[in-house]
Amino acid sequence: xxxxxxxxxxxxxxxxxxxxxxxxxxxxxxxxxxxxxxxxxxxxxxxxxxxxxxxxxxxxxxxxxxxxxxxxxxxxxxxxxxxxxxxxxxxxxxxxxxxxxxxxxxxxxxxxxxxxxxxxxxxxxxxxxxxxxxxxxxxxxxxxxxxxxxxxxxxxxxxxxxxxxxxxxxxxxxxxxxxxxxxxxxxxxxxxxxxxxxxxxxxxxxxxxxxxxxx
Amino acid sequence: xxxxxxxxxxxxxxxxxxxxxxxxxxxxxxxxxxxxxxxxxxxxxxxxxxxxxxxxxxxxxxxxxxxxxxxxxxxxxxxxxxxxxxxxxxxxxxxxxxxxxxxxxxxxxxxxxxxxxxxxxxxxxxxxxxxxxxxxxxxxxxxxxxxxxxxxxxxxxxxxxxxxxxxxxxxxxxxxxxxxxxxxxxxxxxxxxxxxxxxxxxxxxxxxxxxxxxx
Numbered sequence: 001x002x003x004x005x006x007x008x009x010x011x012x013x014x015x016x017x018x019x020x021x022x023x024x025x026x027x028x029x030x031x032x033x034x035x036x037x038x039x040x041x042x043x044x045x046x047x048x049x050x051x052x053x054x055x056x057x058x059x060x061x062x063x064x065x066x067x068x069x070x071x072x073x074x075x076x077x078x079x080x081x082x083x084x085x086x087x088x089x090x091x092x093x094x095x096x097x098x099x100x101x102x103x104x105x106x107x108x109x110x111x112x113x114x115x116x117x118x119x120x121x122x123x124x125x126x127x128x129x130x131x132x133x134x135x136x137x138x139x140x141x142x143x144x145x146x147x148x149x150x151x152x153x154x155x156x157x158x159x160x161x162x163x164x165x166x167x168x169x170x171x172x173x174x175x176x177x178x179x180x181x182x183x184x185x186x187x188x189x190x191x192x193x194x195x196x197x198x199x200x201x202x203x204x205x206x207x208x209x210x211x212x213x214x215x
Numbered sequence: 216x217x218x219x220x221x222x223x224x225x226x227x228x229x230x231x232x233x234x235x236x237x238x239x240x241x242x243x244x245x246x247x248x249x250x251x252x253x254x255x256x257x258x259x260x261x262x263x264x265x266x267x268x269x270x271x272x273x274x275x276x277x278x279x280x281x282x283x284x285x286x287x288x289x290x291x292x293x294x295x296x297x298x299x300x301x302x303x304x305x306x307x308x309x310x311x312x313x314x315x316x317x318x319x320x321x322x323x324x325x326x327x328x329x330x331x332x333x334x335x336x337x338x339x340x341x342x343x344x345x346x347x348x349x350x351x352x353x354x355x356x357x358x359x360x361x362x363x364x365x366x367x368x369x370x371x372x373x374x375x376x377x378x379x380x381x382x383x384x385x386x387x388x389x390x391x392x393x394x395x396x397x398x399x400x401x402x403x404x405x406x407x408x409x410x411x412x413x414x415x416x417x418x419x420x421x422x423x424x425x426x427x428x429x430x
Contacts, residue, residue, distance in 0.1 A: 101327060111325045111410070112316060151429040154411070181414045189411030195326070196369070196404030199396045200428060209430035213415060214366040215423060 002093055002137040003069035004044060009141035009173055011051050018052035019045075020059030020082060028053060056082035065089045065165065072096035072108065072115055076122050086125035089162040091169070092116050093132045093140070095194050104198035107191065116156060116187030127162035130187040131155045131170065134197065135210035143174040151212040152177045156186040179213060217308055217352040218284035219259060224356035224388055225282075226266050233267035234260075235274030235297060243268060271297035280304045280380065287311035287323065287330055291337050301340035304377040306384070307331050308347045308355070310409050319413035322406065331371060331402030342377035345402040346370045346385065349412065350425035358389040366427040367392045371401040394428060 003019060011017045021027040021041075030040040038044075045053050052059070060066050060082040068090055070078040075094040084090060096115040098108040109115050116130035132140040134154060143149035153175040157163045167178050181189060193211060201207055218234060226232045236242040236256075245255040253259075260268055267274070275281050275297040283305055285293040290309040299305060311330040313323040324330050331345035347355045349369060358364035368390040372378045382393050396404060408426060416422055 106327045110407075112321045147429040151427075156414075179415065179418060181411075181418050186414040186418075189414035192325075192407040192410040195407040196396075199371075199401040199404035200394065203394060203396050203401075204428075204430060206430070209428050212366075212427040212429045213419075213424055214362040214427045215419060215421070 001038070002140070003067070004041075005137040005141045006067055006069060006093070006132075007051050008048060010169075011048065013173060016052075017050075018054050018059040018063075020054055020056040022056065022078075022081070024053045024055060060084045060088070063088065065091060065169070068092045068094055068119070070094050072098075075115055076119055079119055079123060079126070084123070084126055088126055089159075089165050090119070090123075090126050090128045091132075091166050092119055092128050092130050094119075095133050095191060097194070104195070104202065107194065110192065111188070114185070114187040114191045116191070117184050120158065120184045127157065127159040128184055129155055129157035129159075129162050129166040130184065130190060131166055134190050134193045136207040139208065139210055141173065143176070146208055146210055147212075149174050149176050151210045152179055154179050154181050154186075154190045156181045156184055156190060158183050177212070216253070217355070218282070219256075220352040220356045221282055221284060221308070221347075222266050223263060225384075226263065228388060231267075232265075233269050233274040233278075235269055235271040237271065237293075237296070239268045239270060275299045275303070278303065280306060280384070283307045283309055283334070285309050287313075290330055291334055294334055294338060294341070299338070299341055303341055304374075304380050305334070305338075305341045305343045306347075306381050307334055307343050307345050309334075310348050310406060312409070319410070319417065322409065325407065326403065329400070329402040329406045331406070332399050335373065335399045342372065342374040343399055344370055344372035344374075344377050344381040345399065345405060346381055349405050349408040351422040354423065354425055356388065358391070361423055361425055362427075364389050364391050366425045367394055369394050369396050369401075369405045371396045371399050371405060373399050392427070 007017045007019050028042045031042040032040050072094050096107050096109040097105040099105045120128040139146050155163050222232045222234050243257045246257040247255050287309050311322050311324040312320040314320045335343040354361050370378050
């Protein structure tokens with residue numbers, strides 16, 4: 001859902017977007033609506049034919065920027081399967097959610113490590129920038145949906161130029177208050193917003209909220 | 216520092232406040248300013264003589280409400296030493312910061328447990344309400360100091376009446392947007408704001424900020 005939502009938004013802003021999946025044929029064969037009533041991937045793809053669908057590797061091939069919107073447990077292997085070229089900026093949204101211990105999910109990486117760091121360590125030639133993982137997919141894609149966009153978006157990454165690329169992309173789609181937290185280890189901070197996000201989701205009864213750093 | 220700041224604020228609002236310490240004599244003997252230039256406890260106490268100083272147990276004796284502002288590693292033993300009476304509302308601010316692995320500190324309880332839950336489990340007859348641990352002590356005590364108080368304060372606790380007592384106390388000192396996250400296990404959420412708070416402190420260079428849930 002995150003990948004589709006971001007893909008559509010970036011496509012609407014004029015970017016050439018290709019969605020990578022493990023098995024494009026199988027993905028496109030999915031036409032039944034999901035549990036939330038959203039159209040199956042095949043129907044969604046037919047409706048948005050400007051957005052390509054390819055294998056992870058074909059999608060990443062020649063890309064200026066790779067968005068990692070995989071589920072947390074597939075993130076490292078998925079980035080590996082994509083064979084992303086050295087130096088590519090990887091905008092990493094994935095959260096290490098562990099659904100095995102009941103709801104709300106806990107985290108399978110936390111406190112003294114983070115998934116963003118794991119990806120950066122595993123693929124040291126990539127330029128990983130962690131961002132957007134502190135809000136719902138619809139809010140990521142269209143910040144105006146919550147309080148007209150008056151909230152904070154965080155970036156973490158080791159490469160200043162890569163962060164600048166990501167910040168400009170975020171600003172272009174409406175993120176008006178982007179804070180650069182520092183190197184990729186600061187992803188431990190934003191990842192840890194997830195536990196409070198999940199409780200707020202339960203308490204507020206809607207995912208249409210996010211955090212503003214008031215200062 | 217948290218305890219003194221909260222004590223002073225509540226005292227200024229007309230509450231009878233007694234600060235509990237392990238060894239009041241030793242605490243009052245501290246007059247040298249600390250590393251931040253704040254007056255030693257003895258001088259502070261002399262300056263604010265409406266605020267009592269006693270042992271943990273004497274301070275808790277007969278209290279309508281007990282504030283736990285101990286450091287995380289002393290929180291459970293400290294509440295135990297206070298011998299707090301059954302049914303008392305414990306407003307718990309403590310954070311489980313672990314300074315042993317470098318700065319910023321990590322957490323010694325995280326993800327699938329929280330310090331608030333540990334205190335509630337250890338003292339099941341108390342009514343623990345976790346709150347305020349997502350902001351600097353000065354902001355806790357006087358919300359107007361950040362953006363005129365336009366930010367969110369969270370409460371977590373098993374007892375609805377106890378949460379109501381705490382919410383009213385918070386509102387009386389200027390917390391205008393208090394969200395009840397749910398039972399004490401939701402303290403896992405607010406405790407996990409600490410890692411991002413610590414990185415923001417590094418990134419913004421000031422502790423005078425906090426979070427607003429924008430919705």
